[in-house]
Amino acid sequence: MRLRNIPASRGAIEQSEYVVKEPGTYQGKWHDEFPDGMQNAPIMLEIGMGKGRFLLDISEKNPENIYIGMEYQSSVLYRALQKLEKSPRNNVLLMREDAVRLCEFFDEGELDGIYLNFSDPWPKERHEKRRLTSGNFLSIYKKVLKPGGFVEFKTDNRALFDFSVASVNSDGWEITELSYDLHGNERLSRNNILTEYEEKFSAEGHPICNLVAKRP
Numbered sequence: 615m616r617l618r619n620i621p622a623s624r625g626a627i628e629q630s631e632y633v634v635k636e637p638g639t640y641q642g643k644w645h646d647e648f649p650d651g652m653q654n655a656p657i658m659l660e661i662g663m664g665k666g667r668f669l670l671d672i673s674e675k676n677p678e679n680i681y682i683g684m685e686y687q688s689s690v691l692y693r694a695l696q697k698l699e700k701s702p703r704n705n706v707l708l709m710r711e712d713a714v715r716l717c718e719f720f721d722e723g724e725l726d727g728i729y730l731n732f733s734d735p736w737p738k739e740r741h742e743k744r745r746l747t748s749g750n751f752l753s754i755y756k757k758v759l760k761p762g763g764f765v766e767f768k769t770d771n772r773a774l775f776d777f778s779v780a781s782v783n784s785d786g787w788e789i790t791e792l793s794y795d796l797h798g799n800e801r802l803s804r805n806n807i808l809t810e811y812e813e814k815f816s817a818e819g820h821p822i823c824n825l826v827a828k829r830p
Contacts, residue, residue, distance in 0.1 A: 623692035627710060632698050633691070634682075634709040642721035648680055649704050655680045656726035661713045661746060662686075662733055666694025668809040672729075673706045675807070679726075683708045713746060713754070720758040728755055730767040732811040735774040747778035752785045759829045767825045768796065770815040775823040782827045791826035 627633050634640060634647075645653045656679045663669045663683035673681040683706065685691040691710050698706060711719065733746040743750045747767055755765055765787075769775050775794075782789060793799050796806060797816055802824060808816075816822055 623688040626692055626695060627688060630695055630699070630708075632695060632706065632708055634707050637709050637711060637719040641719055642724060644680065644682070644720070644724065647707065652678075652680060652705065655705070657682065657724060658727045658729065659684060659720075659725055660729040660731065662730065663694055663708075664690055664731070665810055666697045666708075668729070668731055668807055669694065669706065670697055670701065670703065671807045673703050674701075677703075677705055679705060681706045684711055684713060686710060686712050713751065716754050716758050722757055723760040723763075725758045726760055726763050728759065728763075728765045730765065731809045732769055732815075733767075733774075735769070735771045737773070742777075745774065745777065747774070747781050749781055749785055752781060752787070756785075756829055761829060763829045764790070765825075765827050765829075766791075767827075768809070768812065769823055770811075770820040772821075772823065775825070778825060782825065786830040787827040788830065789825065789827050791824060793824045794821060796822040796824040 628635070640647060644657055645655065648655065658679055659682045660669050661684050663685050666683060669681055669683040683694060685694065685708070688710060691708060695708060698708070730746050736742065736744045742748055767778055779792070791802065793802055797803050812822055
């Protein structure tokens with residue numbers, strides 16, 4: 615997700631109590647950063663949270679869970695932060711970091727679920743390893759997810775989706791949900807939480823593909 619640079623974003627991110635400044639110091643201790651009563655709460659991570667609509671909606675719907683939003687671009691994270699500060703949550707934290715460093719931020723088996731929503735397709739073959747559903751990243755997810763933890767992936771890009779299905783299958787993950795038209799599936803769409811991109815692409819008539827895979 616590309617936005618023009620927002621000069622104020624860096625300062626706002628640095629000052630906000632909702633943004634983790636040194637996530638490496640939280641490794642293995644994320645529960646300690648949340649209110650009493652959440653010490654055993656499932657921890658969910660959204661990688662590439664964009665402007666934060668999905669993260670805030672799912673955290674409101676599931677207050678018993680902990681949600682962490684990761685976004686690399688300051689100007690994009692700033693938009694999510696603005697939403698969070700307008701509608702505070704005690705079960706949400708944000709970080710401006712790159713997903714390749716996940717193992718520096720989370721212990722083995724510390725996460726219960728990972729959401730990948732409309733990730734950059736990196737269409738050129740030489741950039742395959744940068745795709746968030748490549749074997750490169752799946753190996754990282756296996757380390758930080760609990761046994762049986764899940765990755766959920768949504769996209770309107772059919773080529774990326776086909777690549778992702780093949781990648782997950784070849785890496786031994788168990789696919790528990792698979793749809794090439796999420797919004798046309800009454801059962802799946804009933805509890806689906808929209809992202810900004812999803813609403814836009816769906817309105818333009820693009821089918822939304824959805825995949826949920828369980829860690830082997």
